[in-house]
Amino acid sequence: MSQHVVLILGGYGAFGSRIARNLAQHPEISVIIAGRDRAAATAFARSLESGRGQAVVVDVSKPDGIAAFLAAKPTVVVDAAGPFQARGYDVARSCALNGIHYVDLADARAHVAGIVELDPIACAHDVTMISGASTVPAISTAMVDDLVPDPAKVQEIHVGISPGHRAPRGLATVRSIFSYCGKPIPSVAGGIEFGWGGLTRYHYPSPVGSRWLSHVDTPERALWRARYPALRSSSIRAGFEIGSLHLVLSAASRAVRMGIISSLEPCARLAIRVADTFNALGTDTGAMHVRVIEMHETGTVVERTSMLVAEKGDGPQVPATPAALIVKKVLGLPGYAPLAVRGARPCIGLLTRAEILEELSPFAIRYYADA
Helix, strand or coil: CCCEEEEEECCCCCCHHHHHHHHHCCCCEEEEEEECCHHHHHHHHHHCHHHCEEEEECCCCCCCHHHHHHCCCCCEEEECCCCCCCCCCHHHHHHHHCCCEEEECCCCHHHHHHHHHHHHHHHHCCCEEEECCCHHHHHHHHHHHHHCCCHHHEEEEEEEEECCCCCCCCHHHHHHHHHHECCEEECCCCCEEEECCCCEEEECCCCCCEEEEEECCCCHHHHHHHHCCCCCEEEEEECCCCHHHHHHHHHHHHHHHCCCCCCCHHHHHHHHHHHHCCHHHCCCCEEEEEEEEEECCCCCEEEEEEEEEECCCCCCHHHHHHHHHHHHHHHCCCCCCCCCCCEEEECCCCCCHHHHHHHHCCCCEEEEECC
16 A cells, blocks of 8 residues: 655644544555644654654744755645745745645635745646645635535625634634734725724524624635626625624724734734633634525526534634645545646635535534525
8 A cells, every 4th residue: 555645734733633633544644743842743643543643843934944844755745834924935835846745724815825826836846736725715615616506606705704712722823813903905806804894793503603703814805706707795704702802802903903003913922811711701612604695697696605513622623624635635545536636726616515524524513504
């Protein structure tokens, strides 16, 4: 049996660890856990089943960091070490030049959309390079396409994501959100919105309940206009389970917008500590919804909605699933439709809703859709 080596940057983190456990279930794959903390990487690698985990110290911010993971000679590199807002493509480019497939979990708009600049290099070295293999834009786009298979009919898309308060709060994720709070971000359908503005309330089914949601800056804002040419209105929002925390961040974001505060990013560590003190008031239940409005040839307007509800702390499996699925498709593992495409592109149109749900089936995650 051929053995594929998959190296995961940030492999012991909230999402990287779940990708590693997913991939380690397959005897065709050996997993290398890479990160800055040798002890954490080693301990997690040893916890993987069947002894197929190894550990390596890698800090891609240092001059020798990339050489460290190249020395492991991986077949695929999964980059789960955000935030990606201020990162370039050094890791991805090095992978392409060395014939290594690359997948990342970036949710940074410019990073995901800009991966196409590496397409000539990726094609020349016969590798697949996928950016944004996470909830956004991979799962959000798959849910839209499932609701309305003809992209030319899509006129409106509205997305909301609200994780349970007890879900892991990684510093990279919080820094990513805080970096654009109160800052102008492009609307999907044209115009300008503001990060963590557009405050609204959405009613999810029990046990999730009502949650506040606000505008977030995600890759769809740069990708969906081309994919859905008739799109005239769209929103992408996220929110906290505990309403008071959401409203405090909403107020702070408005202070940034008014120029009272320059940026909330330096407050990320403090915000995590504050949020941790509210854990007893939160739950491990979260949800995501996608609402689409389509126009039929007859002029009839139809609204459709689908939803994922995650319980028992399984919410983080959702953002971790697309990257693991892309890796298995690139490697052509038995039971997975091969992803034979080569080149560099965002993770849209590469996964179906059915594939994603099959991968999530072992977890306490339910899917709802209009009949």
